[in-house]
Every structure is written in C-alpha cells, then in structure tokens.
Amino acid sequence: MEDPIIAVFNWFSTTNGLSLNQLQIFIGIVAVSLLGIAHFRASNGGAILSIIGWPMVGIFFYLDVPHYVEIADPVLIIMCSAGLPITIILAIIEWKFHLNEVEDEAIIWARGMMALGVGPYLLIANIPYLNVAAVWLTAWSANVFLGFSGIDGYTLGAVIVDTGVSDVLWNEWSGNRWMLTDDLGDAGFYIPLIRETDGVTEVGFVMACSAMQSMAVFIGALAAIRTAPITRRIRAAFVTIPTIFVLNTFRNAGIVWLHASYPHWELLGVTMFDFAHSYAAKFVSLGAMFLMALVLFDLLPQMHAHILRLMSPITKITSNKNFNHEPKNRDTYE
Secondary structure, eight states, X not given: OOOHHHHHHHHHHHHTTOOHHHHHHHHHHHHHHHHHHHHHTTTTTHHHHHHHHHHHHHHHHHTTHHHHHHTTOHHHHHHHHHHHHHHHHHHXXXXXXXXXXXXXXXXXXXXXXXXXXXXXXXXXXXSHHHHHHHHHHHHHHHHHHHHHTTOOOEXXXXXXXXXXXXXXXXXXXXXXXXXXXXXXXXXXXXXXXXXXXXXXXXXXXXXXXXXXXXXXXXHHHHHTOTTSOHHHHHHHHHHHHHHHHHHHHHHHHHHHHHHHHOTTOEETTEEHHHIIIIIIHHHHHHHHHHHHHHHHXXXXXXXXXXXXXXXXXXXXXXXXXXXXXXXXXXXXXX
C-alpha cells in the first residue's frame, strides 16, 4: 500500500505533467528560497515566509523515503520520515513568535542553516557538471587512499549516466549539462571502480558517496550564526570541512575493502556491502559528526545555545508553558 502523503504528491505531479522528482526539486527550491529570505529579512516579516517554508522542507525530505525503502537504508528512512513532523513543529513555533512579535536568534539561525546548507547542495546536485565533479573527486580520493594503504589494482571507469532506462556514457548523454532537466535513474551520474585484473566493476560512486550533504549541513550552520565573529566561523569551517572529506574518503575505501574481501558474506539477507554501507558506515559517520559538533560547540558556544533553545519548545509545544520569549531585537548570546 502506497504511503498516503507520497500518493497525494504523485497524483499532483502527474496531474501537472511533472515527475515526482521534478516536483520535489521545485518544492526544495521554493522552500530554501523562503527560508533564506526569512533569515536575511528577519526584522521585516520573515516569520510569515518561514511558516510556509518549514513544512515544504519537511515534504522535500519526506519524498525521498520511497527511495530509501527501496534500497533498504533504515537510518535515512528514519531521518527523512522524522523531518516532516519536526518542520511542522518549527512552523508552529514560528507562528507563535510571529503572534508575539518575537525575534529569536535560535530560530533565525535554523532558517539560515537550512537555506545556506540545502540551497548550495541542490545547486551542486542539479548542475550536471558540478555533480560529476563531486562524484569524480570522491571516486578519485577513495582510489588513491586504497592504493596508499596497499590495496591497489583498481582504476576508475568513465562517467556513466543512469537514464532510468539504460546506462550511457557521459559523452553520449544528450541531456543539458548546465541544468538537470531529465529524470535520471537511482544512480544518476556515477563512476565505476574497476578491477584491473578482470575488468569487473567492484562498486559505483554516486553523489550520495561524496558526503556533500554533511558538508552542506556544517557550512549552513556556520554561515547562519549572526552572533559569532566571522573569523571564528571561518576557523571552524577549516576544522570541520577537510575533516569530513578525509573521514568520508576513509569510509568509502573501507566499504570497497570489505566488499572485495568478503564478497560472499551474508547475514539474514544482508550482504557485506549493504551492512558496511547502510549500517556500519552510517553509525560511524553519525558518531564522527557528533564529535565534530562537540568541537564546534567549544569554538562557537552560540551554536550550542541555539540548539538547546530549539530543543526546548519541541518538548513543550503541547503544554501551556511559554517558550521563554525574548524581546524583539534583543541578542541573548553575545
């Protein structure tokens, strides 16, 4: 049985001559635009725009759930599913703030984090040249790391486009390379890692392997903090972004090594690749992001204060207790 929310958007996209993927991208662009304007125009009615923008962000992520169900990725299923109720709660909080004429730095930061994080990621994902560049860098760095660690014998194949019907070489693909207008298959643009001995493809690197999502989250979170000096935010970016890139390279190389070393391992229908990719790597990645967040909290206590402040109303939204409203234009974190 199809999810009722997915079914509604499937019907709406079909009625308007769009694919669900095209509708999702449109929703994402509108959502981050509304939140971006709300962030930079916080003193000029920004809350009204964000009340609309937050649920649209939740819908944007929720529409990815069927894909993650198909590939059996429980972590991302939970995260994308949880996004919708969380963003609805944020919209309710924004509405309460609007009624009380409250400008809260934590909620303004959350708007900017989403707009400045998801927005650039959408651009990279939907401009084929940038998408392919990110995939190539990911594949190249993983292959270099494998060779450095003594696991050589691999080479990168040509860029391939999964059109949803068949796989074609990048050079033979007839789509627009400056703006993605075609509906592609699940793999999108990918680069195969090929064994030199027999020409067999070990794995394929796609955009999701690049950790671009994680980098976008941290970049958005750092750029959106209005109450911290820019020099400190830049310093935090130099600590986190290269670290994410290196850890992701290690993660990708580790998945390749486990898959190649234990090709026949299986437990309850879960292969070694699925276990390494969907469970072990996700667990380690989330742990690494948590540790980096702790480092950022030390460098930027404002971020820690924002997160704690945002968590408070989520647990009190149904109670009669007010959310410690701050006077308009008062900064409580300096």
